[in-house]
Amino acid sequence: MTTREYDIHNLDCAHCGIKIEDGVSSMPGVHSVQLDFVNKRLIVSFHEGVENALERLNHLADSIEPGVTITDKGAQEEINKWDWGFWLPLAVGVMIVILNMLLGTSGWLKIALGVGAWLLVGYRVVISAIKSIGRGQVFSEHFLMSLATIGALVLQEYTEAAAVMVLYEIGQWLESLAVAKSRSSIKGILAIKPEKAHLVTEEGTLDLALGEVQVGDKLLVYPGERVPLDGVVTKGNSALDTSTLTGEAIPLPVREEDAILAGVLNLDGLLEMEVKSVDAESTVSRILQLIENAGARKSQNEKFITRFANYYTPSVVGAALLVFLIPVLMGYPANVWLHRALVFLIVSCPCALVISVPLSYYVGIGKAARKGIIFKGSVYLDTMRRLKAMVFDKTGTLTTGNLKIEKLLAPDGIDPTELIDTIYKSEYTSNHPFAKAVLSTYTADYDGKMVNAYSEYSGKGVLMLYGNDRMIVGSAAFLAEHGFVGLIDAGETSVVHAAKNDIYLGCMCFSDEIRPGMKEALDSLRKRGIKRMVMLSGDRETKARTISEELGLDAWAAELLPQEKIDRLEEIMAQTDGLVAYTGEGMNDAPALARADLGIAMGQIGNPASIETADVVLLNDRPQQLVAAWDQAQRTHNTVTQNILLALGVKVLVMALGISGVSGLWEAIIADVGVTLLAVLNATRR
Structure with a gap:
């Protein structure tokens, strides 16, 4: 089995992303698939022997959403910043709609202008709808929008049909722009490596791209520059601003033989350093990779929204059909109830949910990263806030570890x-x-x-x-x-x-000393719902008892071998009515970190093993980071809940107003686009 990563281009429809994911999962030779709409990435696991995979993926994507292309990860895609095929027809369509409204045209001129604007702006939507019907996907977003506006044309609401299509296209562009800007801002949090490094040579210095620098090379880092790669100081001394990585505001003094990490800012001294890892293996690269891959580890909320979207649209369309048929069969005017049923079709797309929920998690992961807290997936944000017990290693976790x-x-x-x-x-x-x-x-x-x-x-x-x-x-x-x-x-x-x-x-x-602030952090976690706290240690019983009593822990065990720690952890998990986290320093606790419902490694920015094993990595050793991680998880959950309630609430309200005849197609499309934008803005607010 092989796993490949791809970049997706021109995908602006979140619901279409779900359909692409479903389509890829049904392709012969595909074992599993994860589509990350926010990061525009596709991760596919193939069985051995799959040929022309990229060609097949592109054919499928284009058949679902015309214009979508898939490339190998990192490949450059030529992007036209100004898509005149989109903007020119849209601009003309807007002018025609305004002209029709201002002049109050009638007769054949009104029909020609209305239908012309509808076709000019919506031809791509209609083409996509026809393709989706050909594939048997009746409930595509494009088909539903086409059906709703065609219904308006049948009712001779020509200007309204064109206006709905104009607002729909503008809304799609605004949604895409909002998501792209939020994605760019989050990615910029840790995009802190310089593009070049100053290589020390016999003739002086030579500027090289980071990818050309080898382990063992000597580099100069001037004051005000960021350290390009992980290494060791060979000459000079300075203070480093590590806040972009660890969230720690206090400058870190360094001198000869001290290790330094890529991405930190050299404040006031000239440093010569020896490179210890190439660019792809640097700490910053590993952290960026974790954040980039976090979208593939989806939370239960994200999985629910994906399943919900598959049922929501057909249900609303069915409701629209009933809204039309029942009154007509009872003798009420068909044109009135057809108009009201069309409102249901317009709000039948679950875009607000499909976009805002994963975006909320992605932003939450990015905000945590800014504080030096790395969640390796949105599922771990949900797990963090649901914890009922926490198990701690002693040395290096509850204590400083500086023996x-x-x-x-x-x-x-x-x-x-x-x-x-x-x-x-x-x-x-x-x-x-x-x-x-x-x-x-x-x-x-x-x-x-x-x-x-x-x-x-x-x-x-x-x-x-x-x-x-x-x-x-x-x-x-x-x-x-x-x-x-x-x-x-x-x-x-x-x-x-x-x-x-x-x-x-x-x-x-x-x-050894108890880590400063640990008692306060544990007290704060108790207030947030952590009911049981246990320490597992390989140290002597007398020492473990003293530490446990000073911190007010509920239980402790000492003189444990690594396997015995696992056994005790499993006992605690069996006894606890809820999820259990294990928090350790990450070097000797890998089995326990992997076994717990949530593995948290503290203060392990330079340890690849802990970054690989743990589900959550705290890049500095301040105990308050545990509280900050829980708070970020809870805030993210609150945002997700708000967006779900907002989206469903507005759609239900519009449906109710549509049935009563209060809202028409204008209000429906404005509400549908507006709630999506509000949900996106809520997800990305600071």
Whole structure:
């Protein structure tokens, strides 16, 4: 099976997008399809051996909506900014309608002008309607609009028929413009990479496109410029504005050997950097890709609207038929009730819903990204606001994860430097927070060629053969498994024990602090409906109990191995009447992040693994980001609900007024276009 991504051009009808998606899903050789109307993207999974896929997709799209083209992702499509085939007939049609209204023409002149304007403006709509009938798609938007205006012509409402078609075309253009502008503004949030980089050469500097820069190249970043690629500072020091990525307003100081990320702004110092990742693999590129792909992970509301649209239109058309037939069969004037039935046809298109609901989610995802919160799909916005329980890892999540070495404890006769040397060498290649603390505090001789055997046991410790020395470093339980007894009891602190050549060397004690603002963030989440909060930790029971009590958690479990964390998480999920999130630092918690109803990785902007595994990624480590993520999810849900109620409410009102004879075709088309524009504006408001 292969998955391909395509760009869609000239698709302005959201309901037509649903029909294209349905049509593609029915094509031979297609396994699954996702059409993202807001981003104009089509993602298709094919069975092996599909030939001429692009040609077949284009044929299908054009048969549903003439003029729509599909290209391979990234291919350039020649777009005519001024489509004279659209604007010229529309301008002439508008003038004819106004002329007819002002002059009050009658007779053959009125018929000729009205029918002429109707054909001039609506010929593309009528052609599309004929094509849809040929495919058996009677309830297409174009067919319904054609039928409604033809009905007006039959009733000799020539000017009204032309005016409805004019307003419909203008409305389609305005809807397309509003969606395009909102899409452009959201995409601009993270479009923060410079186009070129200053490559350091023997002759000076050379400006290169980012795609030409290789890993290991040296670049200059001048004050006021954005960092072009991920890398490490090799010369200079400065302060970086990271707010565009993380939402963090406080400048970040950097100096030699500090890692820096693409997209951040260099404020006041000249920096030389060494590139560590190519453009396609940079942090910004990964984040942009996540936002771009978010439209494919649709929420239940979006899926409901898609299903609803397939039933709404036929139902309203059926109602229109009844509105006409029942009064006529009862002896009422046919022309009066035909006119009222036509109102139903005009409001039978669910465009306001089909456009505004996915757009609301897309805007919500974009607004969250501006704050340094990445939702990997609209489905996760819905999941976030429906959470009833949250499970937290301890180190690096509830606590800062910046461990400090508090003290060394060694048995009598043991040199503490021997303890330090053993732990340093054993932890040298580990990514555990203990290892980071050791390597940042001490230095020791380490030669990778001396490592003859190395095994790291997740949640337990390390076994290593360094030269002829057999080293064991890890938890008390890990050393006990290897026959060591009488280990030092370090009290409530987090510890790492060490032994070499069957001699116990003692332990290293670490201290960690609760993350500032975590207690306040958890209290805020409780007020928002999170009923249960649990901590799962691999640390000692005494330490875990202290942290849990200080934060007011409902439950905790300590000294857990990674698999045991999964088991406890599943128990919590089984006991909870609702959805459960797991929040971790993303490096050692991948299984738990994947298993929970919602996986949240905190402060992991530079960690590709967490960005890949989690459903929600918080790009900075401020606890308030958890609250901000929930609030954004709730605001998005409110906007979606408002748009659904607005669209359905206006359409039902117009239908009721149409039956009573209060509203005519003018009011119907203005209401239909107007409610769509209002819904789009509501979705995109700041």
